[in-house]
Amino acid sequence: MLAGNGVFRLDGRVAIVTGGGRGLGEVFCRTFADAGAAVVVADVLLANAERVADSLVSGGARAVPVHLDVRSTASANAMVARTIAEFGQVDVLMNNAGIVINTPAEEMTDAQWEDVLAVDLTGVFKCCRAVAPHMIARKRGSIINIGSMSGVVSNHPQPQCSYNAAKAGVIMLSKSLAGEWAQYGIRVNTISPGYMETEMTLRGRQNPRENDVWIENTPMKRCGRPEELGPLALYLASDASSFMTGANILIDGGYTIW
Ligand SMILES: NC(=O)c1ccc[n+]([C@@H]2O[C@H](COP(=O)([O-])OP(=O)(O)OC[C@H]3O[C@@H](n4cnc5c(N)ncnc54)[C@H](O)[C@@H]3O)[C@@H](O)[C@H]2O)c1
Numbered sequence: 001m002l003a004g005n006g007v008f009r010l011d012g013r014v015a016i017v018t019g020g021g022r023g024l025g026e027v028f029c030r031t032f033a034d035a036g037a038a039v040v041v042a043d044v045l046l047a048n049a050e051r052v053a054d055s056l057v058s059g060g061a062r063a064v065p066v067h068l069d070v071r072s073t074a075s076a077n078a079m080v081a082r083t084i085a086e087f088g089q090v091d092v093l094m095n096n097a098g099i100v101i102n103t104p105a106e107e108m109t110d111a112q113w114e115d116v117l118a119v120d121l122t123g124v125f126k127c128c129r130a131v132a133p134h135m136i137a138r139k140r141g142s143i144i145n146i147g148s149m150s151g152v153v154s155n156h157p158q159p160q161c162s163y164n165a166a167k168a169g170v171i172m173l174s175k176s177l178a179g180e181w182a183q184y185g186i187r188v189n190t191i192s193p194g195y196m197e198t199e200m201t202l203r204g205r206q207n208p209r210e211n212d213v214w215i216e217n218t219p220m221k222r223c224g225r226p227e228e229l230g231p232l233a234l235y236l237a238s239d240a241s242s243f244m245t246g247a248n249i250l251i252d253g254g255y256t257i258w
Pocket of ligand 1 (some may be wrong): 020148
């Protein structure tokens with residue numbers, strides 16, 4: 001099928017974006033809506049999800065905000081149930097919600113470690129598991145998990161061992177689910193971004209001790225703009241990537257080549 005035949009379109013499809021209330025998640029919501037999908041904007045900060053969903057609806061798209069805490073199985077299951085009640089189906093699940101805690105390993109508390117793993121890794125699993133029975137029954141679905149280049153290299157100078165470990169886990173979780181669910185027509189892929197201009201990296205970008213190292217180690221000599229991830233997300237969400245599953249795609253300005 002050629003790109004000109006609409007293979008990148010999502011008309012009639014329904015997409016969930018976790019952490020959709022700001023940052024990269026907001027861009028993914030807009031990208032999917034622009035391609036014709038109905039979008040569920042799911043976030044622990046409901047007011048942000050409402051702002052994004054309202055703006056999509058104002059632009060003519062179908063969208064609803066949903067409160068979601070990915071740490072909770074009940075919350076993940078309720079998000080999927082609400083999506084099916086609202087739009088009848090789920091075609092795309094984008095697991096984007098994430099947090100980072102920059103603490104030296106020797107000082108990290110159990111709670112800090114567990115928080116990052118609960119959101120960044122276990123939360124991804126809980127949302128995948130929540131949508132699985134529906135996608136298996138329909139024999140179709142595209143799951144996109146947001147990993148990080150931090151799942152492949154250990155970024156520095158900021159300490160973030162729990163984040164790195166969680167993101168490495170996301171990449172392997174995606175491969176594992178891709179293997180289990182290919183038989184059901186469900187594809188599972190990972191996008192692993194480099195440093196992007198969002199709230200998550202604001203503190204580091206404003207701190208020359210960190211920012212200078214980040215830029216020096218990025219061959220393209222800049223951070224990425226959130227909208228630069230949209231086309232890849234659309235590729236993975238749509239039939240354009242119909243033979244791709246279990247892949248981890250780095251989009252990092254070249255950071256990981258050195
Ligand atoms: N910004 C970067 O440089 C970068 C690089 C690589 C990967 N990532 C990943 O991209 C994803 C998005 O990051 P971002 O930069 O947009 O960050 P962000 O902090 O701007 O946005 C994260 C979103 O996730 C939501 N969230 C946090 N905890 C949640 C929970 N328990 N349940 C539901 N939602 C929750 C937040 O409310 C927020 O809307 C994250 O998984 C992050 O690890 C970011």
